[in-house]
Amino acid sequence: MSAVLLxxxxxxSGLKNATRQSVRAAQxxxxxxxxxxxxxxxxxxxxxxxxLAGVRRVLHANAAHLAHPxxxxxxxxxxxxxxxYSVVMAPHTSQGKNILPRFAxxxxxxxxxxxxxxxxxxxxxxxxxxxxxxxxVDNKPGLQVLTVRASRWKAVETDGNAEVAxxxxxxxxxxxxxxxxxxxxGERPELSSARVVVSGGRSLGSAEKFExxxxxxxxxxxxxxxxxxxxxxxxxxPNDIQVGQTGTIVAPELYIxxxxxxxxxxxxxxxxSRVIVAVNxxxxxxxxxxxxxxxxxxxxxxxxxxxxALQK
Amino acid sequence: MKxxxxxxxxxxxxxxxxxxxxxxxxxxxxxxxxxxxFDENAxxxxxxxxxxxxxxxxVAVSLGNAGAQEGLRHALAMGxxxxxxxxxxxxxxxxAVAKLLKAVVAAEQPQLVLxxxxxxxxxxxxxxxxxxxxxxxxxxxxxxxxxxxxxxATVVREIDGGTETLNIDLPAVISADLRLNDPRxxxxxxxxxxxxxxxGAIDLSxxxxxxxxxxxxxxxxxxxxxxxxxxxxxxxxxKLKNEAGVL
Numbered sequence: 001m002s003a004v005l006l007x008x009x010x011x012x013s014g015l016k017n018a019t020r021q022s023v024r025a026a027q028x029x030x031x032x033x034x035x036x037x038x039x040x041x042x043x044x045x046x047x048x049x050x051x052l053a054g055v056r057r058v059l060h061a062n063a064a065h066l067a068h069p070x071x072x073x074x075x076x077x078x079x080x081x082x083x084x085y086s087v088v089m090a091p092h093t094s095q096g097k098n099i100l101p102r103f104a105x106x107x108x109x110x111x112x113x114x115x116x117x118x119x120x121x122x123x124x125x126x127x128x129x130x131x132x133x134x135x136x137v138d139n140k141p142g143l144q145v146l147t148v149r150a151s152r153w154k155a156v157e158t159d160g161n162a163e164v165a166x167x168x169x170x171x172x173x174x175x176x177x178x179x180x181x182x183x184x185x186g187e188r189p190e191l192s193s194a195r196v197v198v199s200g201g202r203s204l205g206s207a208e209k210f211e212x213x214x215x216x217x218x219x220x221x222x223x224x225x226x227x228x229x230x231x232x233x234x235x236x237x238p239n240d241i242q243v244g245q246t247g248t249i250v251a252p253e254l255y256i257x258x259x260x261x262x263x264x265x266x267x268x269x270x271x272x273s274r275v276i277v278a279v280n281x282x283x284x285x286x287x288x289x290x291x292x293x294x295x296x297x298x299x300x301x302x303x304x305x306x307x308x309a310l311q312k
Numbered sequence: 313m314k315x316x317x318x319x320x321x322x323x324x325x326x327x328x329x330x331x332x333x334x335x336x337x338x339x340x341x342x343x344x345x346x347x348x349x350f351d352e353n354a355x356x357x358x359x360x361x362x363x364x365x366x367x368x369x370x371v372a373v374s375l376g377n378a379g380a381q382e383g384l385r386h387a388l389a390m391g392x393x394x395x396x397x398x399x400x401x402x403x404x405x406x407x408a409v410a411k412l413l414k415a416v417v418a419a420e421q422p423q424l425v426l427x428x429x430x431x432x433x434x435x436x437x438x439x440x441x442x443x444x445x446x447x448x449x450x451x452x453x454x455x456x457x458x459x460x461x462x463x464x465a466t467v468v469r470e471i472d473g474g475t476e477t478l479n480i481d482l483p484a485v486i487s488a489d490l491r492l493n494d495p496r497x498x499x500x501x502x503x504x505x506x507x508x509x510x511x512g513a514i515d516l517s518x519x520x521x522x523x524x525x526x527x528x529x530x531x532x533x534x535x536x537x538x539x540x541x542x543x544x545x546x547x548x549x550x551k552l553k554n555e556a557g558v559l
Contacts (some may be wrong), residue, residue: 015496069478071451094471101406101441110407110524113436128434128530131328133338135434136529175450175481179466183474190473196558214360236496239491240470245325245432246349248492255556264328271536275556291550292539305545310559 002086018154039066065172130245199226205261244269262286316422319351319381348506388506410442440487
């Protein structure tokens with residue numbers, strides 16, 4: 001019987017919300033949904049996976065070499081399971097992006113990246129040009145391979161009771177050796193999945209002023225820091241926090257743009273944010289055209305005032 | 313070591329793209345085109361490998377209509393040794409591109425294929441992984457640091473919330489992230505010289521590479537409606553708390 005296989009995302013703190021949201025997306029086909037847990041996972045992760053409402057089985061590939069699964073190993077594992085599934089999918093995360101294209105090519109099928117809508121069995125809406133346009137795309141009938149923008153779906157309930165099945169994994173590909181992982185950003189949340197993002201533009205003036213002005217506000221809000229390409233090019237912010245078409249595309253609950261003019265490629269990276277706040281001294285700045293709340297003022301006055309107001 | 317760089321010519325990242333009037337695709341007539349920014353990072357990294365004595369020859373390939381040759385001229389002006397144009401349709405999906413590139417790899421026998429992590433037009437981000445799968449080579453995706461030592465490469469790749477370091481055997485397929493390097497500016501004399509250099513061709517008409525994906529419609533997303541102006545920080549905080557409910 002055909003079914004949907006979803007690759008779970010988790011870390012040491014448990015199953016990620018993207019997995020819960022993706023289960024809802026996986027239900028688009030009205031087929032049984034199985035969740036694949038790659039590598040050694042603690043008991044809490046398996047338990048949380050079991051409780052995902054609407055999930056039939058949790059497949060646990062508990063092999064040490066899948067602790068940081070290489071695309072080579074994960075794709076081979078998926079190949080060994082593929083005969084039982086008509087859909088193989090994952091959230092559009094670095095893991096899904098790494099593994100699924102390799103798997104799709106091994107199966108000789110096309111793949112849909114970052115589906116925003118699923119019209120089962122094989123039609124999708126997905127963003128192109130950094131979300132400036134939406135494309136309706138049909139994949140060939142047969143095995144469907146895709147990643148989804150998980151935040152487009154509501155997380156499923158946690159009252160399920162799926163069985164856990166231990167599955168065997170093919171041997172590790174010795175040509176690929178995992179060395180280490182480095183989680184950047186320290187205390188601040190990860191930019192691409194942060195609930196709140198505070199970002200700054202070139203008007204911050206220097207790297208020191210960037211951190212001194214926006215850092216306390218971000219800390220107060222538990223927000224990730226972002227920057228425009230202009231601010232990054234000027235050396236005011238590290239390039240791994242660049243938000244926009246060529247940087248990170250974000251869709252937080254709250255996006256606060258401080259001294260951001262609103263270049264097209266930056267707007268492309270923030271337009272799916274739920275609420276956008278813009279603070280800019282220039283009343284004609286493009287950013288105001290997309291902002292839910294605009295404040296025409298000097299960001300150097302607003303940032304400390306806003307930080308203080310939020311402390312109350 | 314021979315390095316093959318694959319590049320795509322795309323609508324320039326500064327252009328505001330629009331759907332065609334009939335919604336069948338993206339309007340590209342009269343629009344400024346450039347080499348995909350991530351592919352420029354791939355070209356730059358290949359050049360640096362050669363300058364460091366790690367690579368002996370850099371070959372750039374681009375697939376598509378005659379316009380692809382403009383991108384190859386840019387690669388020549390940046391300093392690649394040789395370029396190849398593979399004539400192909402403009403409805404290719406990533407799997408089709410990977411199949412065509414596999415044929416180019418078979419003809420050129422590189423030890424390393426470098427390309428951008430994604431093209432900024434279709435944003436699929438699949439070609440490197442698919443090519444690696446078809447070749448049965450190791451892959452490293454979204455790489456921000458590359459060190460080649462003998463028959464292996466150590467790569468730092470961008471992952472959600474940080475980086476991951478891998479060591480992989482060559483031959484391999486590696487896709488470049490923006491942070492890998494700052495591509496050099498092309499100087500006008502180099503561009504003039506590049507215009508005189510030959511553009512090689514490879515006949516890929518015998519490669520079975522029918523696309524699996526079909527684009528039925530392209531549309532603009534519903535626009536964000538402009539919001540309201542507030543007059544003070546206090547009013548802003550109040551709106552965020554009581555109206556938007558995000559604080």
